[in-house]
Amino acid sequence: MKEVTQLDQGWALQYEGEHVPASVPGCVHTDLLNAGLIPDPFLAANENDVAWVGRRDWTYTTRVAPVSAHERTDLVFAGLDTAARITLGAAELGRTRNMHRSYRFDVTGLAGELAVHFTSAYQEAAETRALTGARPNVYPEPFQYIRKMASSFGWDWGPTLPTAGIWRPARLEHWSTARIAQVRPLVTVAEGNGRVELHLTVERTATGTTHPLTVRAAVAGTSAETVLDGDAAVLVLEVPGPELWWPRGRGEQPLYDLDVTLSDATEPLDTWHRRIGFRTVELDRSPDEDGTGFTLVVNGERLFARGVNWIPDDTLVSRVTPTRYRERLTRAAEANIDLIRVWGGGIYEDHAFYDACDELGLMVWQDFLFACAAYPEEQPLRGEIEAEARENVVRLMPHPSLVLWNGNNENLWGFRDWDWEPELAGDSWGEGYYLGLLPRTVAELDPTRPYTAGSPWSGSWDHHPNDPDHGTHHSWEVWNRRDYSEYRENVPRFVAEFGWQAPPALATLRRALPGEALAPDSPGMLHHQKADDGNDKLDRGLARHFQPPTDFDRWHYLTQVVQARAVATGIEHWRSHWPRCAGTIVWQLNDCWPVSSWAAIDGDGRLKPLYHELRRLYADRLLTLQPPGVTGAPEAALVNQAGQTWETVLRLRRLAADGTITAQTELPVRTDARSVTRLVVPLELLPAEGSTTELLVADADGQRAVHIAVTDRHFAYPKPEFDVTLAPAEDIDGAVEVTVTARTLVRDLLLQPDRLSPSATADRGLATLLPGEQLRIRVAGCGDVGVDDVRAALFCVEPA
Known part of the structure; x- marks a missing residue:
């Protein structure tokens, strides 16, 4: 052996x-x-x-x-x-x-x-x-x-x-006679039965060329065996009625041990082991009256993909351990995320990453490693790229979580829009990889999965590469130049990138910038802001909605609020337009160091308010209030991605800023599984156009949506008043339960746990309370704290 x-x-x-x-x-x-x-x-x-x-x-x-x-x-x-x-x-x-x-x-x-x-x-x-x-x-x-x-x-x-x-x-590796050089399992399902087609190659020693060899494979109680003729063999294992692997929220994730043994006449020589899952995956790119779709279909079910982009979790990538992968990806699953896009400027991750995705039901969209550049197609790069692609397709294809191969990040778009074409003057730039080499490689080695040439990509040069009506779309104009409300101006078929920045947690900043007097433009803050014009974009986005803050703590809080609201605006709008829009992939889940960025989890692993907002936005059931649409009036949208009908009572209230109810109604609503119900809000419940003193609140099954007719800086918020009490959490040793009781309207209340202790965590993010309502927040790892400590860590929107 x-x-x-x-x-x-x-x-x-x-x-x-x-x-x-x-x-x-x-x-x-x-x-x-x-x-x-x-x-x-x-x-x-x-x-x-x-x-x-x-x-x-x-x-x-x-x-x-x-x-x-x-x-x-x-x-x-x-x-x-x-x-x-x-x-x-x-x-x-x-x-x-x-x-x-x-x-x-x-x-x-x-x-x-x-x-x-x-x-x-x-x-x-x-x-x-x-x-x-x-x-x-x-x-x-x-x-x-x-x-x-x-x-x-x-x-x-x-x-x-x-x-x-x-x-x-x-x-x-020490070996004799022969070793297993490669195993390529094609796992398919047809009519409820599984099939594993194993393509195996071996390498022999000089003396092993004439030895008879036997290959045996086994999975799910089924086995097959063959005598090797030469250096390659194909074994087929038919598995009757396997349990199907499903994305999280759709079903279970059963995994089966697939074992291959190579033997000569006397003993085993080598073994190979992976865990596989049985499922089908397709990408529906059918043309329709709206353009060209982009919908993932797993086991015959069409999905709205609830995704995040993944970058290397540490710039010094050798420091990322299996435990760290598991922690980050578990956080993703807990936020109702079901798809991770491995972005093309990083790496093909370790098996531990994909193992965790297999077990957690996180679909993986895998970029080939090209990003934001024109890539020469000449040698020595071309040969390296082909060898790299072939190796990694075979290495990763056993993982059932892997559902899509993607040729590149933004390079087809860059060629068309970023003035590359005249500069290249006919030189190669990568198109031959994305539309030739890579799709041929996937078709040859892994025909069980779909391939798309790039992100964004409309499907052909007949349309602009970033056309929102065709294929995948990257929405960056809003963050770069516009207000986040303008996410609502279109309904892309699939939003593969969009996002909004915010700084990391305060404890992360203090660790990364020791001794610095923190300010938005302090030297360390500027060094840990890598985006072009990044701080000015943060400030412009904030100023559209709030009065400019006068201290760092308020700036830090409000930029977090704007990040969460911006992402919420996009996802709520696009989810409410299922099935035209079939997915969103937020830029980004994680960071590789302490930095102001678009991440939901900062470089020290702390959760930003955006993380908690994603958990709400990506839940199976989502309530949202949308501005006037085709009906000319605001609408309540109830999005039901669950497999069961959602029957609920929608409560709509028009309130004065002091909390007085001026109009209200309750509407029974039935939303079928995997569908959306849109209801026009009755006119008598709407705040007057431009009203600075009234708001609309929608509630259903513990979910809340709020509509204000003006930006926060123009709304007549009362001075927020609330009471705070503490009690030990009964089910978590050392944790405390914070209860906040509102005496006024309290908008976007946030407890920043790292202000209590760098190791503290809280179980929720932003919340809006009406007078008399209570909010319970469980805080772990905070040590011995008092009410005053907690009050100092609580922030909310204040009157302008």
């Missing part, structure tokens, strides 16, 4: 003639940081002080003596970042130039010092650019000339820290 020796000990990083202890997996930055040789690049402006690290060459060394009774020993690297020359003793084993591939070298009989010599990513990119010629991109960094995580060169939410290192595990 094959034996494996992990190479995770005894490594050193050469630095200034010294040997610094190194971690594998790891990277140069983490090793230098652990040795105390550089400051933490995530704090203050230290990113600038460590810029030299990415411009140097680096060498990792260890000693190996691969003694084994087996015929063959291979040195295997699951990931090298990025341009490397590998030597063992006096022998050069090979050279690499792709972070997104694995590498295998025959080291049988070799021993001595193993060295991995990394060339600066900038140097490698410059050499490639000299071969291919220059191409445009959106940032002044050369990420399209090297197959490396693009965002390591910086983004409008990330630091510029292009690193180097052995970023995924390294090992020695």
Whole structure:
């Protein structure tokens, strides 16, 4: 049987003639940081002080003596970042130039010092650019000339820290006769029965070429066996009536162990194991009277995808552990998210990421790794890209959570709208990848899943790439230049990116900017704001709705409110137009460091108010008030994505700002499963146009929607008054239950738990209370706090 020796000990990083202890997996930055040789690049402006690290060459060394009774020993690297020359003793084993591939070298009989010599990513990119010629991109960094995580060169939410290192595990594999080289399982379902078509290839030693080999596969109590003729075989396993894997909220996520064993006449030689799920997935792009649809269909059911975009969870990606993946993705599931888009400027994530998605019922939309740039199609990049795509399609295809392959992020759009075409003057820019190489690769290797050429993409050049009526749409004009109310101006078929910024939690800022007197424009705040004109956009968005705040705490609170409201405005509008609109993917779930960004979970893992708002917005049942539409009057929309009919009573009240009810009614409403009911609000319940003293409140089954005819800065809010009491939470040790009782209208009340303790968490975000109403907030990890402490952590909208 094959034996494996992990190479995770005894490594050193050469630095200034010294040997610094190194971690594998790891990277140069983490090793230098652990040795105390550089400051933490995530704090203050230290990113600038460590810029030299990415411009140097680096060498990792260890000693190996691969003694084994087996015929063959291979040195295997699951990931090298990025341009490397590998030597063992006096022998050069090979050279690499792709972070997104694995590498295998025959080291049988070799021993001595193993060295991995990394060339600066900038140097490698410059050499490639000299071969291919220059191409445009959106940032002044050369990420399209090297197959490396693009965002390591910086983004409008990330630091510029292009690193180097052995970023995924390294090992020695000792084997005889033959080993399993690749298993490609095609998992399908037809008429309630499952089918696994296993395409297997083996590698043999010189003496193993004539050995008869047997391959046996088993799944769900079904097995198949064949004698290998040559180096490849196909086995088919028919599984009667398997339980289907469903996205979260639609059903369960049963997973089945798929085991493959390779044997010769006397003993097993190698094994392969994955967990698979049985389900069907289609992408309905049928034309209709509204344009061209984009609807995911799983197990025959059409879905409104409730999604978020995922970026690398740490710029120093080797620090992301299976536990961290699980925590982030569990948070996503708890927020009623059912789709994660792995964005094209990052990485193909570790199996631990997709394992968690499999178990949690989170569908995965996987970008191929191209983002916001024109990519040369010449060598040496083309060969690398094909090898990378082929390896990762096969590596990830066992995961049932993976439902869509996507060719690129914004490059088809960029070619058309960002003045690339004249600059390119006929040079290649990536179209041959997105419309040729990649769809051919998916069709050959993984025909069980749909492929789309890009995001955004209208489906063909017959339409603008970002046409909201055709395919996927990225809505960035609103954040960049307009008010969030203008999300309501159209109904895209599928919104694959949109979002609004806010700063991270206060405790995150204090950790990242030690000793700084925080202000929106303080040095550290500006350094940790990477978006072009980012703070001015935050301030313009705030000023459209509120009086400019006079202190940092109010600015911090109000920018959080605006972020949550902006995203809510888009999702409520688009969900209310199902099935024309079939999904939204918020930019973004997570951050890779402490930064002002569009994320719902900040770089220290703290939840922004947006996170709690997403939990409401993505619940199966959503109540929303929409401004005048085709009827010319405001409407209440009841969105029911559950599998059961929603029968409820809709309570509509027109109130004065002091809480007095001036008109009200109750309407019985029945909304069928997977459908939307829209009701015109009776005229007598509407605040007068431009009213600064009345509001409309809608309630149904614990959900609330509020409509005010003017912006908050013009509304006559009363001075908020409320009482606060504390009691121990009965079911969580050390937690407290905060009860807030409103004595006036209290708009967008928020408890910021990290103001009580950096480790504190709260179970809810923004809430609006009418006079006499109570709100209970459970706070964990806050230690011994009093009412005054809690009051200092409570914020709400105040009169202008």
